[in-house]
Amino acid sequence: MNSEEGAGYTAPITKAEVPDDVQDAIRTLIRWAGDDPEREGLLDTPKRVARAWKEYCQGYEEDPSQHLSRVFEEVGGYDEIVLLKDIPFQSHCEHHMAPIIGKAAIAYLPTDHVVGISKLARVLHGYARRLQIQERLTAEVAQAIWDGLKPRGVAVVIEASHACMTARGVRTPGVNMVTSKLMGCFLDDARSRKEVLALMGYS
Ligand SMILES: Nc1nc2c(ncn2[C@@H]2O[C@H](COP(=O)(O)OP(=O)(O)OP(=O)(O)O)[C@@H](O)[C@H]2O)c(=O)[nH]1
């Protein structure tokens, strides 16, 4: 992860214009929740909320696969697994628009080229900063790496907590959802799968 970016976030969009209808929608929600959107503390809240949502959903403004367009071919014959693990990320579930907070492990088995490791995290954040379900996020990250790098194998494992389960609804904190997407040799070959999952810490 790039240290300038915290959990993958670039500079906040603080000055974005917020259209009136968007502000009105948030005022309606505040009123419906039981508060008065005209009281002093809530006056600027519609703008803040709208800008926050633009930031949470910044992934819609990019094509995450573009991060994989620059590769390095001088790899000194390295042809073993490349793994980036414990990558923190934030997303929002498309059912409740509630936070999904977790970490990902992304691995691939290169052919004759590799990609800068920060790019794996950038691909993750590009898909995470959208309204998501964890299964689709996992599959989209794996597919982008598969298509972009044409490696011999890709493995993505995501472990995350869903605020829609912890803060509302069933209200069950401490639960993590684990999803995985294995492609190529990590899907077809039991030894490769075992090796990558062990490196990730899942065996
Ligand atoms: N498979 C999957 N389910 C998710 C994800 N995020 C949230 N959910 C679930 O989506 C489901 C939506 O269920 P619904 O019955 O339509 O909505 P609900 O009445 O608000 O459900 P409760 O959360 O059980 O109160 C819930 O079970 C959520 O826990 C995700 O990333 N993947």
Ligand SMILES: [Zn+2]
């Ligand atoms: Zn949810």
